[in-house]
Amino acid sequence: VIQEAIEVELAELLEQFSNVKTLSGQRAVVRNGYLPEREVLTGAGPIAVKVPKVRDRSGSGVKFNSAIVPPYVRKSPRVSAALPWLYLKGVSTGDMSEALSVLLGDDAKGLSANVVSRLKAQWADEHAHWNQRDLSAARYVYWWVDGIHTGLRSEGSDGQCLLVIIGVTPDGRKERVAIGDGYRESKASWVEVLLDLKSRGLQAGPLAAVGDGAMGFWAALEEVFPTTRAQRCWFHKMGNVLNALPKSQHGRAKADLQAIWMAATRADAYAAFDRFVTIYGAKYPKATGVLTKDRDSLLTFYDFPAEHWQHIRTTNAIESTFATVRHRTTRTRNCVSRATFLGLAF
Secondary structure (H helix, E strand, O other), X not given: OHHHHHHHHHHHHHHHOOOOEOOOOOEOEEEEEEOOOEEEEEOOXXXXXXXXXXXXXXXXXXXXXXXXXXXXXXXXXXXXXHHHHHHHOOOOOOOHHHHHHHHHOOOOOOOOHHHHHHHHHHHHHHHHHHOOOOOOOOOOOEEEEEEEEXXXXXXXXXXXXXXXXXXXXXXXXXXXXXEEEEOOOOHHHHHHHHHHHHHOOOOOOOOEEEEOOOHHHHHHHHHHOOOOEEEEOHHHHHHHHHHOOOHHHHHHHXXXXXXXXXXXXXXXXXXXXXXXXXXXXXXOHHHHHHHHOOHHHHOHHHHOOHHHHHXXXXXXXXXXXXXXXXXXXXXXXXXXXXXXXXXXXX
């Protein structure tokens, strides 16, 4: 099938240049045999392919390069994509070849530990390039923000924290806005991230930002983009409240908390809020205090279209996206470079 697809590619190229003639009236671009046969590793194992050659008798330099099997490629895109996936799932660099041999058989050629090392360097370069992109035309309606504590060590740091922003554009498209690092989600670290966005042309913050209770980001946001509304993440807030309650109360309290953020109107949410405080306040003031201190910012989402509520009540957009990064970093105990750390996250 791959060989047939390559032949179709060649036929399209020859058709494209069919009107180009030599002085004697013959076609200028014609077939000219094949390159030496080579094996390409696919998800089904190694497959032998022969890529055709063309001859351009007009001297224009027309060449045939297959998009399916580009020059020098020894692995299909599917296999190449499996390498970072396996790495993020916790397979170490040294075990990569063995893991792929199990999946693809003993013919898993060219997939040594060095392949993953080269990939990590490539990811770092891609992140560095992406982190310099122009943002003058960027506009965002919402941001999801989180600091992801990894436990990794790098040069001069005992612990790295990923500072991540994912945004949604006015046309509903989600995209990465920032992937940086800092020290324990401090205000200074977040200010640096936000000012970097501004320096690359971002003219305004989003209408609302969704995040947990880490004070560093909110203080930085107030300083850099003061008009952006704050929406505290209900997932994190519920966890904080339940941690202040005995386990015997968790089932009932969780349902009572859900009654707040699932309420059809803000008025109903306030009523459910007050009911929770009445039920638990006397015996568990710490739990109700954790909830009431963010009363207004927990209900900001009611000021936006109802069809958006389920998306902007929590930071699930980040939690789900970076689950594999958390998984990978729990298995990486050695010291890593800052570039590798950010490239891995990117």
